[in-house]
Each structure stands twice: as C-alpha cells, then as structure tokens.
Amino acid sequence: MLSIHNLVKHRGNQEILSGVSFKARPGRVTGFLGPNGAGKSSTLRILLGLDRATSGSALIDGVPFAELQNPLATVGAALDGFGAHRMRTGRAHLRWIARAAGLSRSRVEEVLELVGLTNAAGKRVGTYSLGMGRRLGMAAALLGDPKILVLDEPVNGLDPEGIRWIRTFLRERAASGKTVLLSSHLMGELTETVDDVVIINRGKIVADGTLEEVIDNHSTLEEAFFALTSKNAGAAV
Amino acid sequence: MRAFNAELSKLFSLPGIWLAFLIGTFAPPAIAALDSMAEKKDIIAGVSTRLSEVGFIGLALGVQGIIILGVLAVSSEYLTESSESGGGNQITTSLTAVSSRLHFLLAKAGAVTVISILLSIVAILTTVSVTNLILGEYAPVFETSKLIGVVCYWTFTALLAFGITILTKNGIIPLAVLIINSSVVTVSYLLTKVTKLAFYLPDLAGSDMFISDGFHTPFTGSLIMFAWVAVLLIVAGIVFHRRDVAS
Numbered sequence: 001m002l003s004i005h006n007l008v009k010h011r012g013n014q015e016i017l018s019g020v021s022f023k024a025r026p027g028r029v030t031g032f033l034g035p036n037g038a039g040k041s042s043t044l045r046i047l048l049g050l051d052r053a054t055s056g057s058a059l060i061d062g063v064p065f066a067e068l069q070n071p072l073a074t075v076g077a078a079l080d081g082f083g084a085h086r087m088r089t090g091r092a093h094l095r096w097i098a099r100a101a102g103l104s105r106s107r108v109e110e111v112l113e114l115v116g117l118t119n120a121a122g123k124r125v126g127t128y129s130l131g132m133g134r135r136l137g138m139a140a141a142l143l144g145d146p147k148i149l150v151l152d153e154p155v156n157g158l159d160p161e162g163i164r165w166i167r168t169f170l171r172e173r174a175a176s177g178k179t180v181l182l183s184s185h186l187m188g189e190l191t192e193t194v195d196d197v198v199i200i201n202r203g204k205i206v207a208d209g210t211l212e213e214v215i216d217n218h219s220t221l222e223e224a225f226f227a228l229t230s231k232n233a234g235a236a237v
Numbered sequence: 238m239r240a241f242n243a244e245l246s247k248l249f250s251l252p253g254i255w256l257a258f259l260i261g262t263f264a265p266p267a268i269a270a271l272d273s274m275a276e277k278k279d280i281i282a283g284v285s286t287r288l289s290e291v292g293f294i295g296l297a298l299g300v301q302g303i304i305i306l307g308v309l310a311v312s313s314e315y316l317t318e319s320s321e322s323g324g325g326n327q328i329t330t331s332l333t334a335v336s337s338r339l340h341f342l343l344a345k346a347g348a349v350t351v352i353s354i355l356l357s358i359v360a361i362l363t364t365v366s367v368t369n370l371i372l373g374e375y376a377p378v379f380e381t382s383k384l385i386g387v388v389c390y391w392t393f394t395a396l397l398a399f400g401i402t403i404l405t406k407n408g409i410i411p412l413a414v415l416i417i418n419s420s421v422v423t424v425s426y427l428l429t430k431v432t433k434l435a436f437y438l439p440d441l442a443g444s445d446m447f448i449s450d451g452f453h454t455p456f457t458g459s460l461i462m463f464a465w466v467a468v469l470l471i472v473a474g475i476v477f478h479r480r481d482v483a484s
Contacts, residue, residue, distance in 0.1 A: 011481075042483070048333050050482040071336040083330035085251065085313050092250035093330075100243035100334040140330060 001026055002047065002148060002181055007056035009042055015203060016042050019056070022198045022208050024181040026147070029174045031194035031211075032183040035229060039203040040183040041080060044152050048077050060148060072101035072144030078137035079152045086126030090117055090136050093125060094143065101144050111139040116165075130157030138166075149173060151182040155189050167193045187222035197221065201229040240335045240344035244310075248348055253309050261302025261356040261391075266367040269295030273371040280375045288377050289449045292368040296387045297419075297444055299360055300394045303353050304415045307398030310349050312408025328482055338478050342403075346470065349395050357391035386446030386455050393443055393462045394419075400469035403477050439465035 002024040009017040017039045024030035034040050045051040047058040049065030060068060060075050068074050084093040094108045112118045115135040120128065128136065134157050141149060149170070155163045170180050170193055184190055190197075197214040199207040206228045207214045211221065218224035248254050269292045279285035314328040335341040361384050369376045394415075401411040418424050419440065428435035429452075436442065436452040442465075445451030445458030453461065 045481075045483055048329075049336065050329060050332055052479070052481060066336050066338070068336045072334055075333075077329075077333045079329050079333075081317075081326045081329070083327055084325070085316060085327045086318065086325060087252050088247075088250050092246075096243045096246040096250065097330065097334050099246050100239055100331075102239045 001061055001179060002030075002059070002150075003062075004043065004047065004058045005056055007043060007046060007058060008054045009039075009046065009051070009203075010054045017046075017053075017056075018203045020200065020203070020205055021056075022205055024148075024179050025196070026179045027174055027177045028195040029170050029180040029182065029193055030196040030198060031190045032181060032198050032200065033187070033190065033225060034183075034185065034200035036185055038200045038229075040185075040200060041152055043200070044077075044079065044150055044181075044183060047150060048075070048079070050079075070101070070144070072097070072103075072146065074144075074146055075148040075150060076141030076144060076146035077150045077152075078134070078141040078154060082125055082128065082133035082136055083140065084125045084133075084136060087124055089122055089124055090128070090132075090139075091121040093136065094121075094139055097140050097143055103143055107143060111142050114142060115139045131159055131162055134158055135162070146178075148179040149181070151180070153184055154182050155184065155186060163189060187220070187225050191221045199225060199228055240340050241347050243334065244344045244348035245351070247313075248306075248310060248352060251309060251313055253313070254306060257302045257305035257309065258356065259302070260305065261299060262359050262363060264302060265295035265299030265360040266363040267295070268298050269364045270367045270371060273368050273376075277372060277375075280372060291372070291377055292364050292379065293383070293387070293447050295364050296357075296360060297390075297448070299364075300391055300419050301416050302360075303356060303391045303395040304398045304412065304419065306352060306356070307349055307395035308402045308408045308412045308415070310345055310399055311402035312406070312412075315406045332482060339474070342474055342477055346396065346399060349399050350392055353392040353395040354388055357388045360391075361387055382455065383447040386459065389459055390443045390446055390462070393439070393466045396466045397439060397469060400466070400473040403473035437461055 005021050007017050007020040020039065020043055032040055042051065046053045047065065058064065065071065091108065091112065094111065095105060098105065098108050112121050115138050117132065117135050117139060120132055125136065134154065141151065154166050158166065174180050174195065194211055197207065197209065197211050198205060199214065215221055215224045218227060272294050273291055276285050276287055276291055280288055314331055316325045318325045331341060332338065365379050398411055398415055402408055405411055425435055425438040425441050429441065439462045442453055442458045443462035445453040446455045451458060
C-alpha cells in the first residue's frame with residue numbers, strides 16, 4: 001500500500017506540488033496521469049526518497065522509503081531514464097543491484113529472461129535502444145520480487161509488443177495481490193491496464209477513483225482527462 | 238556490507254577504473270625508474286642530495302590513478318546523457334537499492350578506501366622493486382613508516398577527490414584541478430612562496446608523511462591531511478543527505 005498525504009513541494013519560489021494526496025492499493029493497478037510537468041515524477045521521486053517534500057508524507061507500507069529495511073524486496077522502481085551507466089553491460093548493472101539487495105546471480109538471469117534482455121545482457125548499456133533501456137529498468141525493478149512496483153512512464157519508448165507485454169505483466173502482478181503504481185501521459189495505453197486512476201494537473205489532484213468513476217459520463221478516459229485538466233486550467237487562470 | 242559489496246562490484250565493472258589501476262600501478266615505478274637512472278651516477282659517487290627521495294617521487298606523482306578512482310566513483314553516478322540514449326543518472330537506481338543515504342555514502346567511501354590501500358601497496362611493491370633493480374646496493378632504504386605514509390597519502394587523496402566530486406556532481410572540474418595540481422603545476426607549492434599557510438594545504442601536508450625534511454613532521458602532516466579529509470567528507474555528507482536527486 002502506498003499512501004501519499006498532503007504532499008507539498010517547493011523548488012525555488014515555484015510550487016510544484018500543492019497538497020497531493022492519494023493511495024495505491026494492493027491487488028490493483030493505479031494509473032497516475034497528468035500532462036508533462038504536472039508533478040507526476042516529482043511525486044514519485046518523493047515517494048522513493050530521492051527528493052524531499054517541503055511538507056506532507058509519502059509512505060510505503062506505513063513507513064517512509066528511507067526507513068525500509070530491505071528496499072528492493074519492498075518496492076521496485078523504474079524511473080525516467082535507464083538509471084544505468086552507459087559503459088557497464090546490462091548484466092553487470094543488474095549484478096551490482098543484486099549485490100546491494102543480497103540476491104543471487106541466478107536471479108539476475110531470471111529477470112533478464114523475464115524482460116527479454118538475455119541476448120543483449122552482455123552489451124554495454126550505452127548501445128541500448130530506448131525500449132531496451134526501459135526493459136533494463138523493469139528488470140532492475142523486478143530483481144527483489146517486490147510487493148510494490150512504482151513505474152514512471154513504463155510504456156514510453158516501447159514497441160507495440162513491449163507495451164502489450166507490460167500490460168499483461170502488470171495485470172498479473174496486481175492479480176497476485178501486489179501493488180502497482182504507474183505514471184503516464186498516454187491515456188489510450190492505460191484504459192486497458194489500470195483499475196484506479198489518479199489525475200494530477202499543475203501540482204493538484206483533480207480526480208481520484210476507479211476507472212469507471214473517473215470516466216463517469218465521458219465517453220473515454222481521454223475525454224475525461226481533457227475535461228478535468230482543462231477545466232482545472234481554466235479555474236487557475 | 239551488502240552496499241559495500243555492491244559498490245566494489247560497481248567500481249570493478251567500470252572500464253574507467255582500469256585506467257586508474259593502470260596509472261596507479263605503472264606510473265610510480267616508471268617515474269622512479271627514470272629518476273633512479275638519472276640520479277644513479279651521483280648516487281654511486283655519493284654526491285646525490287636526493288637519495289632519500291628516489292622512489293618516493295614516483296609514489297607522490299602516481300596519485301593521479303587514485304584521483305581518477307575517487308572522482309569516478311562519484312561522477313559515474315551522476316553521469317547524464319541525452320534522453321534518447323537513456324539519460325544515465327545511475328544515482329536514482331543506487332538510492333532506490335540502498336534506502337539510507339548515509340549507508341550508501343559510507344559503503345562507497347569504504348570501497349574507495351579499500352581499493353586505494355590495495356593499489357598503493359601494489360605501487361609501493363613495484364616502485365621499491367624497480368628502484369632496487371636499478372640502483373642495486375646503492376638503493377635507499379625504504380622505511381616502513383614512510384611507506385605507511387604513502388598508503389595514507391594515496392587513500393586520503395582518493396577520499397578528497399571523492400568528497401569534492403560529491404559536491405560538484407561532475408567529474409571534470411575535480412579531475413582537472415587535482416591532476417594538474419599533482420603533476421603539471423603544483424599550485425599549492427607555488428602558494429608556499431607567497432604564504433607559509435600553504436604548507437597546511439592537504440597535498441603538501443600529506444606529502445610530509447614520506448618526503449624527508451618537510452615543513453611538518455610526518456605525524457603532524459598526516460593529522461593535517463586527515464583533518465581536511467574529515468571536514469570535507471562531513472560537509473559532503475551533509476550536502477548529499479539533504480540534496481534532491483532531481484536538482
């Protein structure tokens with residue numbers, strides 16, 4: 001369970017997040033949607049202890065990230081970018097992460113197989129395509145077989161096959177009782193993947209509920225999204 | 238301990254580190270060999286004033302390898318690239334794999350320290366052997382206390398490079414400044430011509446641990462350099478602890 005409560009973040013004199021609150025529950029895929037620059041990545045970074053909140057809390061199973069005993073077994077994260085040094089091979093990258101979590105080398109081979117990178121594992125990360133880099137990020141997130149997955153724009157840069165794979169995979173994770181939180185600015189991809197939807201715009205949550213609740217009387221999630229985000233933009237002006 | 242293992246694994250799988258090992262292992266004996274050959278005549282004639290320095294010059298200049306190690310250990314975490322090629326930014330992965338930033342930093346500093354100690358021992362072995370090979374019976378006696386001084390000097394230098402790079406996040410400035418200062422133009426040495434305070438700079442005070450007739454005694458020199466390392470690492474630790482990864 002991820003619980004984000006009244007998160008505020010200032011950077012310089014800009015307010016990036018103004019009181020963001022929502023939950024991501026076990027057994028469900030929660031889609032965290034918003035236009036670019038709305039505060040999605042900032043929220044996820046604070047959740048993962050990478051950035052500090054000005055105020056408010058972001059808890060993982062009731063504790064802040066910094067207090068997790070075994071972070072990789074609790075929460076797997078794939079953020080923007082590969083998160084890997086270009087001169088290292090994909091396998092070497094996963095191996096140091098495995099060491100940090102006390103996991104075996106065979107687990108590295110398992111996740112490589114799982115994300116379909118076994119053949120490219122010996123190549124340097126700098127030679128990877130965007131899609132391969134995303135797969136490497138997924139592999140790193142899955143190493144500790146965590147109860148919770150936090151993915152920032154997971155389908156970005158993936159080919160249709162990759163997108164389909166992610167969708168099926170995340171549905172399976174949720175079906176086995178795990179928590180999945182993913183951010184995206186792509187509506188179409190999400191409708192078939194998520195159970196719950198949280199929409200953020202200009203640092204504020206403008207909708208939070210099940211997919212049906214958020215779509216409400218709009219024809220699609222995309223329609224609902226634009227109605228909510230433009231309405232909000234209008235109100236802010 | 239796991240975080241420490243991960244840091245060792247990271248360093249050994251980085252090609253740039255092998256450059257650090259190469260320089261650290263081969264530069265000191267090479268410089269010592271050249272110096273010994275140049276001084277050999279004078280030494281045999283008994284007129285050399287530099288007998289006690291032979292070998293140690295190589296070990297003093299060979300710190301470049303260790304500077305690369307200290308800088309790369311940190312700058313590799315922050316290396317970013319265009320978004321098409323993935324953005325790099327390994328630090329996000331590192332900090333999601335180890336939840337405590339203090340543990341992460343200690344593990345990294347520990348890995349740099351261990352590698353520095355091992356590398357300096359290798360450099361000492363090769364340098365002493367080469368000097369003995371060239372000068373034979375005329376070779377100076379390498380006192381254990383001075384050799385320990387070399388190990389401390391290398392390790393402290395690596396940690397200084399490490400600490401500075403945490404503050405800059407980028408490897409280029411610390412690499413350029415430290416390497417130039419320890420080889421081409423020794424800025425801190427030039428400063429001693431201006432003020433005696435310059436003898437309290439870490440590199441000069443540190444070299445008193447093994448260079449004869451220094452400004453400080455070897456013990457004082459080691460304390461001064463250690464104080465620099467301690468202060469720098471504390472400051473770097475505080476900055477790192479409070480800093481947003483995104484900023």
